[in-house]
Amino acid sequence: MSEITVPVLIVGGGGCGLTTSILLSEHGIDHHLVERHTSTSHLPKAHYLNQRTMEVLRQVGVADSIYDVGTPPKNMGKTRWVTSLGGDGELDGRTLYTLESFGGGRLESAYAVDSPCPSTNYPQIRLEPLLREHTEKRAPDSIHFGRELVSFEQDENGIHAVVLNRDTQETYTVHAQYMVAADGGKTVGPELGVKMEGPTGILDMVSTHFTADLSEWWEDDVLITWLLNPEGAGSWNSGAMAAMGPTWGKHSEEFVLHFTFRPDDPARFDEEAIVPRLRELLKLPDLELKVHKVSHWILEGVLADKYQVGRIFLAGDAAHRHPPTTGLGLNTAIQDAHNLVWKLAAVIKGDAAPALLDTYEPERRLVGMRNVDWAMFTFLNHMVVDAGLGLIPGQPLEAQVQVFRDYFSDTPMGETRRARAAEVISTQRTEFQAHDLEIGFAYRDGALVPDGTEAPPRDPMGHTYHPTTRPGHRLPHAWLEHDGRQISTHDLTGNNAHFVLITAADGAAWSDAARLANDKFGIQIKVAQIGAGTDYTDPTGRWSELRQTDDTGAILVRPDNHVAWRSTGGADDPADELTRALGTVLAR
Template identity: 50%
Template sequence: MLIVGGGGCGLSASNFLSDHGVGHLLVERHADTANVPKAHYLNQRTMAIFRQHGLDGPMTAQGAPLPKFGALRWLTSLGGDRERDGQLIHELDAFGGGSLRERYAEAGPVLPVKLPQVRLEPILRRYAEEQNPGRILFGHEMTGFTDHGDRVTAEVRDRSTGETTTVTARYLLGADGGRTVGQALGVPMQGVHGLLDVTTAYFSADLSPWWREGTLLTHFLNAYDADLSSNLIEMGPTWGRHCEEWVLHFPPSDNLDEEFVVARIRELLSLPGLELTLHHVTNWTVEALLAERYRVGRVLLAGDSAHRQPPTVGLGLNSGIQDAHNLAWKLAAVLSGRADDSLLDSYEDERRPVCRHNVDWAVSAAQHHQMMLDGLGLGPHAPAGRRERMFASFFDPSPLRAVVRARTAEVLDTHRAACHAHDLEMGFAYEDGALVPDGTEPPERAPMRDVYRPTTRPGHLLPHAWLSRDGERLSTHDLIGVSTGFVLLAGPAGKAWCDAAAEASEKFSVPIATARIGEGAEYADVDGRWAAFRGIGDDGAVLVRPDNHVAWRSVRARENPAGLLAHALSRILDRQKSGAEIPTR
């Protein structure tokens, strides 16, 4: 296996493949990991994936916990001594923080973490190199490749020496942001290439006298100059008031000279005397793109090579890591001979519709945020006279103006579709792929995607519930390890299904662990959450894939359970048999 690209997606894929026992080589053209923060929010599903692979500990240790980032704020400015400088316009709980925390805590064994890529990628690289020594090659670029039908050959150049090596692999994964692999395949990126131009400055400064702790992102709506709209994000390594590093996004500027950018930062923050060190400044374009295909022969695309979206909702890096997680167990099953090559077709069938929805949602959320501000008269595109009147009305202390503030708060609260999107993070489902549909309808999704409804319907994420066995507390997600195996979860009267799983495991040479949950079974349902969401009777069963998505279920006991389960597993592992009917006996 050859991975091209050593960013968050490629390094995650390396770690997951190593855990599945898949030999691979990773090449990355840069000499080191990211030198700018980039993405910084690891959502609950992504953190659960890292937890499954034993990677969550260092990320939680280095990252910001929810109390340090679980809010979104709109301010007039950070500092300044003018009448309306430094004023709070609105605050909204976000991404599992504040009033959302209990809901998120119930939904998974781990909570979201804020950890910028500049700190995430070194963790992923360190673990990747430990598991796959000598085969994580930074400073190496792939200069070309050929798909021969039964293998891929690629030319890899050491950028420090110029030496070129030919690499032969069964499959190639393009996780290079679309720079080489996707273009070489001729796979079109469909969508909008230029939604918005942005300038980003990465700098160090002491903002402790002015910073309000607990903010993921702060939008500045300047009361005096519409061109001074911007947003500020803390980037660690200390979190909270004494954070050292920051990223400021602001309207595009052709002048990236250090003196100009430093002056611009001071102006945008209304801190004319601020001492700061500028690390990096760049202009970039927000895109909304989806690859037409995720697989061409023996070449697969993931991460930014397959999809790019506005940073709103924080889905870009998370989607890429989830791509890698979806693909890793399938590659392991195919390369070990346990599954047909057609299983890899399910990668596109499953991930592309989810990522299409993510891209569309991110665009919608970004557009809504802008229209919402302009409609209120607070945004940079609102007429100047209206903006001036709105700011004056908003901060007028008279009782009559309280209604202005109340209405503004209600409108800004609709931004929860971007920062309360729990169902978008956890509730996505695969409707077609390596699964056996059972004919049931999915749970109704809340229009704002702010309510996650767990279910064991095939294609959905296995609901999290706390279990107990011999005094040990563990999540249902802990029953699925990092190997290529499946797990069958049965009710307390589901012994026949467990016996059937043992037969199917031997027949297909696929590890299938079993667990009966409920009263009198080996696993106790600690707080009744499993009973609430299991979707099966005491004699039913749920088959779960190595990526914690449900592959098949039977609500009740059935005749010939061994035959039924074997047929279901055959359909899951061989997409060429996906149209076959499951026998009833």
């Protein structure tokens, strides 16, 4: 049996595993990725990529390749609720409500001022091949599909794993210092005894990926359409559908439609019944369509009871599994990798003590918990939307029909029903306008030095974001000028590779401190002085508004663009202050 030795073994070649590979390559860390399937996913699955995820991918030069093919902002700025797409009945083809979404419409300015990256949309069935292409360009000999983890063990020196080449049926051994389990929770977590905690088995969902020409009924600025009608009598019964491209807007060729079967419906596993059901839901009885894939999944919101077992780290679906609402599954997974990889690189290179890796779980598990809970909340809130329209489970069809007749009627009661529905449906902004949830999360404990200040408020509805340089929070974005070009404060960390010490124009004392810290720890700390007469200027004054330090203060930013430490003013001994802070962060 042949043997190979690498610093990191990655198990899983989905969005999380591939992102982990890209990030490790940017740090110059050799690795070995194994994926049991011979290709990337055949399911559209996740598709919405939020601003924080796009910031991560921008940092390593991947974002532009997604923007080139993903949904333009003009084609994803609205979500709508309709009775059906087609049909010729009195209640067919009627629009119930439209909600601005994902930074579209009036949301655009707020989203744009807070991030260098707009959100976008690109289904996982296409995203994963794109990510794989990026991984193979960076590490062509490290990515291995059709390889299955057979067994593994760990000791004080590392991981020892047996891998099967499914093409040749030969096995080989991988010796690694660390392992990242991005396998969806299928192998590594159960073997380690990791428990997935939370509700499961709530609903039996069906997702159908199909091609059809819906240009006559689709709207150009809509990404997601919910079907609500008397016959379905509920959001998940009638179905929710999203455009899948590759052309965007009303001429999208592909779609995915999610809906439920009754648990006792004998047709729920009969794929021959899917096409008639789709035509029935859309009320397009003559629609020509081609079904690509029908997938069944059980609604669950579960979180691993631990993210780390010794030298093994769980990330992505291996650590948390969500309902699809708010699009938090893949986004959280990519952000897991972003948090973990710079720490792995620092430890492997000897820049940090192994204890730095113990900060991965406390930092990311609380975020995972919040996101799992949020996704479950927004999924179930669609039933609140149903109630706001007046739909009551178990009502006779005649009563449901009357609800819709009243809703569309030109009567005082119709006006009242529409007003109530507007108020209730607007609560679904927790799903489609979750700006603060997506970029406002922070780490309470971990690779950071708290400064004793109060955290800014979090919007309980997840929308209004309050930028801050408080340790543990994502560095606020502001546009700067450098060498005659516009850059973001997020660009100061480069490709996820080094710490940055941000000071004002008269930050010479902190610059000297950074040089001493460099010498002590043997790491690269980039100093960015921002202000008039420096290499970085603040042309709009936005950074001055956001920095929350005076002209003598400093902010230490981690490679993942989270604030590690700050001094809101000057220090008696800047070198001592910075050295102690960096020693705490690096566990040295």
